Amino acid sequence: MSRMSSLRSRLLLTYLLVAGLVLALLAGSLFVFLVANPISVRQAYQRLELVGRVLAARENRAMLEQGPRRMRQMISRLDLPAGRILIVGPRGDVISDSEAEQPLPPAGTLQAALTGLATRFEYEAGGQVYLMSATPLESGGAVILVQPRPGIRLATLLGDDLGRPFLQAGIVALALSVVLAWLIAGWVAGPLRRLALAARRVAHGDYEVPATVSGPAEIQGLAAAFGEMVERVRAGQQAQRDFVANVSHELKTPLTSIQGFAQAIRDGAVGDSEGARRAGRIIYDESERLRKLVEDLLDLARLDAGQMDLAREPVDLPRLIAGVLERLSLAAGESGVGLEADVPPLPPVIGDGDRLAQVFTNLVANAVQHSPRGSPVVVRGYPQDSWVTITVEDSGPGIPPEELGRIFERFYQVDKARSGGAGRGTGLGLAISREIVQAHGGRLLAESVVGQGSRFSVQLPTEASRATTAVRRKARL
Template identity: 55%
Template sequence: MFRSLQSRLFLTYLLVTVLVLTVIGLLLIYFLLQAPNPIGQQIEYRRLDFWISQFSSREARGLLALPPNRLPEVMERVDQMVKARTLLVGADGEVLGDSRPEEEPLSLDILTKVAASKTDTRGLFRYTPVDRWLYVSSPLGDQRWMILIAPQPTLRALGLLGNELLRTLLVAGSVALLFSIILAWLIAHWVTAPLRRMVGASKAVAAGKYDQQLPLTGPEEVQSLAAAFNEMVRRVQTSRQAQRDFVANVSHELKTPLTSIQGFAQAILDGTAQKPEDQQHAARVIYDESNRLRRLVEDLLDLARIDTGQVAFERHPVDLGALLRSVVERLSVRAEEVGVRIESRLPDFPPIVGDGDRLAQVFTNLIDNAVKHSSEGGVVNLMGERDGGWISIHFDDAGPGIPPEELSRIFERFYQLDKARPGGRGRGVGLGLAISREIVQAHGGRLVAQSAVGRGSRFTVQLPIIRPDDSTLVRSHS
């Protein structure tokens, strides 16, 4: 019955309200029962005044003439007649007779106050913090005073609990309970409304509707939950779009070389390419496109392994200077073929711990890209520096530069720069920079790009100096 959050909140609020109303009602009844009744108090004073005036005016001589051994008996008869504790007090507050000697004795302050008075007195006193008592006194003569004591009238004494008071409390409690039920339902509905919206939005996302956004309303915790949900939906939408783009890009990148391979193979088979030079050209195209397919598959496998954490990066000392010189030497011949020169100014780097083969893959990709986008006669510069605990290696090209709107996307998978821009030669698939960044991040470093249109580009690899005795490589995500 109470499985939903709204019903449980409603029940909780209702139980708290009932508990509070019950406690308040009981406390109110208790204090009202103990509260004095002013009208009853005046009536009781008049009653005691009447009786004590009767004794002081008509029975004073008889009381004064009683021997001490008869005083208790007479005080008890007066008590039964008057229905009040009766005391006879002498000089200095000495109690000569008491109708209820077993009860708490009257305080000495009251006794001395009465004994010092020459007229009738009245007042209030307490035996306990709860019980209140009225007293009246009158002088009898011969330094004797009579005191009558009766409990102070309260609402309990008038029997109001069973009548007007009880009815009033029940009506007030019922009205308060009714309003609390309505208020508890409204509050529970208000608190759970964002959650219901979130449930509806979640179902919509599960159905493929990724345009769901929750309003940031309600308590702070609900707003934080809604903001987290909106961010989750945004990331899911981005991920789904990236997945669709990935499938489309892979399909395109696979289809293009396969079409070339199929076309030239068909030309050889059907005899269209009969001349030796035509057959050699067809074989060269098939060979190049096959290599491009192989590189594409290898890059895809690398990305898949990196994403799933299945790439086991080696951990051994790496001489960055020697590694860079080796890569430069290997790529210099290819660069010279297209009229580009590679120059390097590298200091002596301290050895670091890393995967030399993977770092060589990064450096190869960056230098190869710089050569591709440098115009004939251009220079690709490699520079290195050490800054504190970091090593920075800069790869500068003399190409046309990258527009700002494209610079922010060059590390996206399958993203390729505008084909129409000048300076480019050769065509990749847009995975090299994405893989390079993942490898650098796996070494705890950063790969950043800077460019200005018409002035070339700079790619910088920043690597932390990890000593050989440090822990294994830790992969970090940007």
């Protein structure tokens, strides 16, 4: 990467271009002014005015009126460059002229000089530009001095009492601009370089990088976003490691059982038909658990990728809940747990009936699994504003507060004693259920009191609320 492609170099170049452009505009404006009003012209006018005041004195006026020869002697003595002196009467008549053979200044210019409207004039005659200065006389009329307009040279402009200080100030301003541009560019680009170094460290697996940098507010915001990204990447990496470890553990247990009983059958260690049936049943149960685990993993992968196709049709929740309880009634009866429903007619919701049935099946099955014998699992439903809420309540041991916030994590199981035992789950059911409910625009919440039981609430938007939301979106568009 070339040095000029860096942000600092580009910022520095930009600041210098702006500073140079401003100085160029100021220099151009001053140049135009100095060309129009060069110091040589200003000095010529000042000298003409000074000589005019001297000649207008009473003692010198008499000599001027003695004729052109005496006037030319006066010009030579005063060192006027190719100068000309005119004495003009009050009515505009030329009393004396040191260069009588030359054309007179324009009549309008002479008249303006006599009226005193101005004292400095410039006119052109014979292709030459002349400067003219008028000094009024006490008796009326005026002493008029004329000389050719001096030429303009670059050295004269640079030596001007206005141009020289400006040139010096411009050099100082340009030097200061370079220093300030370098400092500002470093102030802006420095934090970005540190963020780039931190990003390279993250790319190599080092997530312990400081993301706090100084600088403008925008760069601080970028640093904060970078720090948040690093935290999420770190959490994602940890979740991936945990996921691999949990999947390995969940696969290892049933595979070990299947392998052990299969080897026993192969080696003839199962002597009678009852033992063979028992081994076959265990192999079947463990393979069914593996199938369920694979299906859950596929569901999670589809949900994470947003590729799970959900039907969008009206769902009759009371009827769906009744079907779920009917399917689970046999397992609940074997566990000595009763199933009760208090679900009145509810507004329909839009969603995938099979996936919502999967959610409620998982919640009711978990409640049955954790409920003591002789206790009921109660399913209730009620409308609330533009939502429909279905709750599943049990009378189990409850969930400790420190673990309540983690129950929706993948592979997390509150009852560690059940992990690896009969009737154990994969620890994915609640995670999948929450993803499905959220895909329907709803919420899955959990409440629990240790020793009293737990309640899971599924909140889903009604069909009418979705229609209202769609109308509002169209109105905003």
